[in-house]
Amino acid sequence: MxxxxxxxxxxxLNPPGEEKCQSCQEPLQVDAFDLPAQEGTLPDWLxxxxxxxxxxxxxxxxxxxxxxxxxxxxxxxxxxxxPGAGEAGDEPDxxxxxxxxxxxxxxxxxxxxxxxxEASQTAPPFSxxxxxxxxxxPVQPAQPAQPEAQESAPDWLTALPPAExxxxxxxxxxxxxxxxEAQPAPDWLDGLSKPSTEPPLAETPAFIMDxxxxxxxxxxxxxxxxxPDWVSxxxxxxxxxxxxxxxxxxxxxxxxxxxxxxxxxPVESAAPNATPFExxxxxxVVTSGPLAGLRGxxxxxxxVALPHKPPAYSVxxxxxxxxxxxxxxxxxxxxxxxxxxxxxxxxxxSQQFIFRxxxxxxxxxxxxxxxITGSTSLAAPAADSLPGVSEMRAQVASMPRGAPVLVAFDxxxxxxxxxxxxxxxxxAHIMQQEAYLVLVSTSPTGPVLAQSLLDEMNRxxxxxxxxxxxxxxxxxxxxxxxxxxxxxxxxxxxxxAYAWSQPLLSQVNTAADFALVLVLTDDPNTARxxxxxxxxxxxxxxxxxxxxxxxxxxxxxxxxxxxxxxQVQGLVxxxxxxxxxxxVQGSAGAARSMWNAFGVGxxxxxxxxxxxxxxxxxxxxxxxxxxxKEK
Amino acid sequence: xxxxxxxANAIIAVIAGGLVLLGTFFPTLxxxxxxxxxxxxxxxxxxxxxxGVLNLLSVHWxxxxxxxxxxxxxAVLVFFLLGTIAVVVLDIFLWSGGPVGTWSQWVFNNLQKPxxxxxxxxxxxxxxxxAARLLSRRNNTFSIVFLASAVTVMLLMAPVYFLxxxxxxxxxxxxxxxxxxxxxxxxxxxxxxxxxxxAALRVLxxxxxxxxx
Numbered sequence: 030m031x032x033x034x035x036x037x038x039x040x041x042l043n044p045p046g047e048e049k050c051q052s053c054q055e056p057l058q059v060d061a062f063d064l065p066a067q068e069g070t071l072p073d074w075l076x077x078x079x080x081x082x083x084x085x086x087x088x089x090x091x092x093x094x095x096x097x098x099x100x101x102x103x104x105x106x107x108x109x110x111x112p113g114a115g116e117a118g119d120e121p122d123x124x125x126x127x128x129x130x131x132x133x134x135x136x137x138x139x140x141x142x143x144x145x146x147e148a149s150q151t152a153p154p155f156s157x158x159x160x161x162x163x164x165x166x167p168v169q170p171a172q173p174a175q176p177e178a179q180e181s182a183p184d185w186l187t188a189l190p191p192a193e194x195x196x197x198x199x200x201x202x203x204x205x206x207x208x209x210e211a212q213p214a215p216d217w218l219d220g221l222s223k224p225s226t227e228p229p230l231a232e233t234p235a236f237i238m239d240x241x242x243x244x245x246x247x248x249x250x251x252x253x254x255x256x257p258d259w260v261s262x263x264x265x266x267x268x269x270x271x272x273x274x275x276x277x278x279x280x281x282x283x284x285x286x287x288x289x290x291x292x293x294x295p296v297e298s299a300a301p302n303a304t305p306f307e308x309x310x311x312x313x314v315v316t317s318g319p320l321a322g323l324r325g326x327x328x329x330x331x332x333v334a335l336p337h338k339p340p341a342y343s344v345x346x347x348x349x350x351x352x353x354x355x356x357x358x359x360x361x362x363x364x365x366x367x368x369x370x371x372x373x374x375x376x377x378x379s380q381q382f383i384f385r386x387x388x389x390x391x392x393x394x395x396x397x398x399x400x401i402t403g404s405t406s407l408a409a410p411a412a413d414s415l416p417g418v419s420e421m422r423a424q425v426a427s428m429p430r431g432a433p434v435l436v437a438f439d440x441x442x443x444x445x446x447x448x449x450x451x452x453x454x455x456x457a458h459i460m461q462q463e464a465y466l467v468l469v470s471t472s473p474t475g476p477v478l479a480q481s482l483l484d485e486m487n488r489x490x491x492x493x494x495x496x497x498x499x500x501x502x503x504x505x506x507x508x509x510x511x512x513x514x515x516x517x518x519x520x521x522x523x524x525x526a527y528a529w530s531q532p533l534l535s536q537v538n539t540a541a542d543f544a545l546v547l548v549l550t551d552d553p554n555t556a557r558x559x560x561x562x563x564x565x566x567x568x569x570x571x572x573x574x575x576x577x578x579x580x581x582x583x584x585x586x587x588x589x590x591x592x593x594x595x596q597v598q599g600l601v602x603x604x605x606x607x608x609x610x611x612x613v614q615g616s617a618g619a620a621r622s623m624w625n626a627f628g629v630g631x632x633x634x635x636x637x638x639x640x641x642x643x644x645x646x647x648x649x650x651x652x653x654x655x656x657x658k659e660k
Numbered sequence: 661x662x663x664x665x666x667x668a669n670a671i672i673a674v675i676a677g678g679l680v681l682l683g684t685f686f687p688t689l690x691x692x693x694x695x696x697x698x699x700x701x702x703x704x705x706x707x708x709x710x711x712g713v714l715n716l717l718s719v720h721w722x723x724x725x726x727x728x729x730x731x732x733x734x735a736v737l738v739f740f741l742l743g744t745i746a747v748v749v750l751d752i753f754l755w756s757g758g759p760v761g762t763w764s765q766w767v768f769n770n771l772q773k774p775x776x777x778x779x780x781x782x783x784x785x786x787x788x789x790x791a792a793r794l795l796s797r798r799n800n801t802f803s804i805v806f807l808a809s810a811v812t813v814m815l816l817m818a819p820v821y822f823l824x825x826x827x828x829x830x831x832x833x834x835x836x837x838x839x840x841x842x843x844x845x846x847x848x849x850x851x852x853x854x855x856x857x858x859a860a861l862r863v864l865x866x867x868x869x870x871x872x873x
Contacts, residue, residue, distance in 0.1 A: 443776035477759065481768070510698035510701070513695055523759050627819075637792055642795045
């Protein structure tokens with residue numbers, strides 16, 4: 030029922046006149062079409078049209094008396110033509126009447142009549158793949174323009190009667206074609222009133238060739254099926270602008286532009302020959318893929334991904350002169366961090382140098398004087414006052430004459446002055462016993478020292494009753510091997526002769542078979558090695574172990590000398606021991622000649638230490654001078 | 661191989677040391693074996709000396725070739741090393757003097773001996789200067805005692821020129837050198853002996869490996 034009002038909330042049908050829904054009490058909204066037109070908001074002519082429309086929608090003849098005559102006649106004519114009001118479905122009656130005037134055939138209720146009419150006249154057999162916008166058929170210019178004008182015009186305006194069918198006396202002034210007497214009508218209204226002979230361009234797509242003659246639908250279908258869609262679209266676009274431009278330029282007259290306006294023209298217009306399109310003549314041709322054969326196609330793979338030689342960028346910095354100077358200053362500061370600060374140059378004659386020079390002269394000059402003069406005024410120390418000297422002399426004196434004696438030269442050349450002076454008297458005593466000397470050494474320089482000492486002692490009458498076996502390598506192990514079996518450890522002499530074939534040495538199997546063992550050394554550690562490695566072997570046969578050492582080794586060897594079972598049976602240490610041994614022997618050896626110089630030098634050294642200590646102590650106690658101000 | 665070689669070295673050292681030690685306590689059973697081991701040690705030590713000489717020569721020759729710092733001193737060392745070897749070789753094969761021949765002794769007595777003696781002479785001057793400045797640098801009781809002891813021993817070991825009869829100072833000298841010095845030396849030697857025994861046991865047990873590994 031048309032009169033019933035459907036609730037917009039619950040859908041309940043309410044009788045007309047109800048303001049609220051009977052089911053949900055929702056206020057019933059009134060259709061916009063039912064709102065009364067406010068006076069003064071619409072122009073007169075539009076209000077008249079709306080009232081006429083309301084009458085048509087209402088389907089009643091109550092307002093027929095207020096309707097203009099021309100509109101009433103039109104309405105009556107329509108009503109007489111249409112088969113029945115309200116049978117067309119939901120569309121308004123007036124629209125149904127208007128459409129029914131053109132096509133009186135029956136149409137389905139779902140499809141509007143006007144669309145069905147269009148579809149029945151121009152619907153081409155498009156395929157299913159064709160897009161909707163392309164399915165719009167080309168406009169046929171041969172058809173009358175009224176239907177297209179109805180499509181472009183508003184609905185309410187399409188309901189107006191055509192100009193040729195309306196009576197001149199009933200047409201309002203604004204709809205008449207009399208421009209001289211009445212007010213000039215707008216163009217759009219002229220278009221509506223006069224039958225248009227040109228096809229409308231506003232609703233026509235640009236790519237549709239309007240000027241071309243219409244072709245049958247079957248031909249258009251074949252054309253669209255044989256070519257791709259985009260190809261047909263491009264062809265339409267290429268052709269249409271040329272024709273429109275030709276038409277437009279034909280109606281314009283060329284005029285001369287002012288110079289200033291000519292200069293303001295865009296560059297494109299000043300150079301009309303410059304084509305906006307890219308010249309792809311020299312572009313590469315695609316050789317594979319779906320776009321094979323085309324030229325100038327954008328590559329699917331980015332250019333950065335293709336292998337190519339990397340561009341060479343300049344790494345040279347743009348540095349100003351000021352920045353360079355600052356960099357140089359910073360580098361200089363950093364370089365000076367690593368460099369040690371130069372110390373003030375020491376004076377050539379510093380206090381330290383002068384004092385050392387004084388010490389050297391104080392030591393050298395008295396010693397040199399005593400050596401040159403050969404003074405022997407100082408008394409020699411007594412042998413009894415030096416431990417080991419008397420025992421040494423007794424051991425040498427008690428040895429059998431011509432017996433083999435093992436002599437070790439284990440001192441360094443630097444100590445040769447002291448050790449050789451101390452040993453000279455002892456060796457001289459042993460030579461007096463006509464002992465057969467077997468010379469060995471655990472120092473590489475020992476064999477030469479031994480040979481030099483013997484040669485020095487026997488310049489006038491060379492002593493030949495000896496053999497030099499040379500260097501005994503191996504340190505403590507070599508000493509042990511020498512003590513266990515001298516013939517195995519050192520079988521040959523320095524002259525590459527077998528040493529143990531002589532009658533005196535043929536009976537020597539161990540170190541204990543020697544008459545005595547004499548060690549000349551300046552090192553207490555070397556002396557201790559002899560005591561520890563060779564001493565036990567010598568103790569088996571009570572073979573004496575005698576030592577001539579420097580004064581510095583004397584304190585460490587004294588413990589081996591004393592006791593109930595001494596490991597060292599005789600000890601001569603230092604220059605004092607040599608002088609004492611020589612004094613007992615009654616020989617003025619090299620030690621005695623150095624004894625006075627040694628005494629003077631030692632006394633000077635004591636004075637230097639005592640006086641120097643006092644002097645430096647006083648200098649240290651002096652208040653420090655304030656530091657000099659640097660310029 | 662890197663693990664096997666140190667283990668083999670340790671095994672050889674322990675066995676050799678043990679056999680030499682057994683030879684000391686049981687000379688009739690292990691005396692000859694100990695003697696063989698000692699002879700091997702002597703030969704190996706001689707070869708080690710030669711290797712040391714060759715290494716010294718190569719190191720300094722490399723410095724001379726690359727002109728490193730102190731290359732001049734290295735050149736002097738190389739020159740005299742090769743020169744001394746040449747003199748000794750010539751003394752052996754040409755003049756039949758051997759290592760103690762005339763020219764070998766001349767090189768030794770006129771070059772090596774004076775140089776080493778001069779170094780010790782400089783040491784005497786330096787020690788005297790250091791002793792004189794000791795109280796100014798470290799003025800305490802121990803410094804005074806040290807200086808007093810040094811001066812006393814020096815006076816007692818050398819003849820005092822103005823004292824015709826040094827027997828006056830003999831009791832003092834005997835007290836210092838025969839009691840104090842010997843007591844200190846005995847303590848040092850006892851410590852050295854204990855350390856030697858401990859080091860020997862560590863080597864025999866393989867915990868101390870001075871030969872590497």
